[in-house]
Every structure is written in C-alpha cells, then in structure tokens.
Amino acid sequence: MTVQMDAVALEAFMAREFPQAQQYVVDSVTEQGIVMRLPVTDRHLRPGGTVSGPTMFGLADVAVYLAILAQIGPKALAVTTNCSIDFMRKPAAGVDLIAECRLLKLGRVLAVGDVLIRSEGTETPVARATLTYSIPPERS
Numbered sequence: 001m002t003v004q005m006d007a008v009a010l011e012a013f014m015a016r017e018f019p020q021a022q023q024y025v026v027d028s029v030t031e032q033g034i035v036m037r038l039p040v041t042d043r044h045l046r047p048g049g050t051v052s053g054p055t056m057f058g059l060a061d062v063a064v065y066l067a068i069l070a071q072i073g074p075k076a077l078a079v080t081t082n083c084s085i086d087f088m089r090k091p092a093a094g095v096d097l098i099a100e101c102r103l104l105k106l107g108r109v110l111a112v113g114d115v116l117i118r119s120e121g122t123e124t125p126v127a128r129a130t131l132t133y134s135i136p137p138e139r140s
Contacts, residue, residue, distance in 0.1 A: 007029050010026050098117065
C-alpha cells in the first residue's frame with residue numbers, strides 16, 4: 001500500500017467534510033495504519049469520572065476511517081458496516097486517548113481495521129475494536 005494522504009491532508013479533509021469531528025488529531029500515518037489522539041475534556045466523561053464508551057467508539061471509528069482514506073484518498077462515502085469493541089479497563093480522565101489503528105485488509109469494496117486505545121502515558125489498552133468499512137465503487 002502507498003500512502004495517498006498524510007496527517008495534514010487528513011486533517012484538512014476532516015475540517016472540510018466533517019467539521020463536527022475537529023476534536024481528533026492525527027499523530028502519524030504509515031502504510032500499515034494510523035495513530036490518532038483525542039484530547040479528553042469534560043464533555044467526554046460520564047459519571048464516575050471516566051471516559052464514556054461512545055467517546056472511545058467514536059475515536060476507533062474515526063481512526064479506521066482515516067486509516068482507509070490515507071490509503072485510498074479522499075472518498076467521503078466510505079461507511080462503517082460492522083464494529084466490535086471490547087472495553088477492558090477504566091481510561092484515565094485527565095489525559096488524551098491514543099488510538100493505534102492497523103489495517104488488516106484493504107480490498108476493493110471492504111476494509112477491516114483493528115484499533116487499540118490507551119490512555120496517554122500507559123501501555124496497557126483500555127479498549128480494542130475491530131471495524132469493517134464498505135468502500136464506494138469507483139465511478140467511471
């Protein structure tokens with residue numbers, strides 16, 4: 001695979017196509033995947049002072065989406081078709097969440113990615129997700 005979009009291009013794409021997702025930061029892009037972060041704020045917390053499950057799901061979903069786009073270019077209509085997420089331990093409330101996404105398959109119509117999410121400063125994952133995306137067909 002050859003990287004079609006770097007971190008700057010991905011963030012510009014998101015600003016243009018998904019301004020509601022400006023909270024995510026692309027740290028790095030490789031041929032295998034992407035590393036992203038979410039600066040955790042009070043709006044991401046649930047009672048008990050931990051990061052909410054929907055917040056972690058959103059980070060995993062965006063990480064796979066951008067890892068795919070980094071490889072295929074700006075195709076906004078790629079969509080999630082399946083997700084499985086395991087919440088393994090309580091994330092820290094006062095630090096960024098880091099998502100490390102690795103693309104397991106990138107085909108013509110389907111892509112599968114695996115994401116490990118951890119709290120910055122720790123190596124143990126707080127969640128793991130596997131997502132499948134449908135890639136729109138090329139228009140002739």
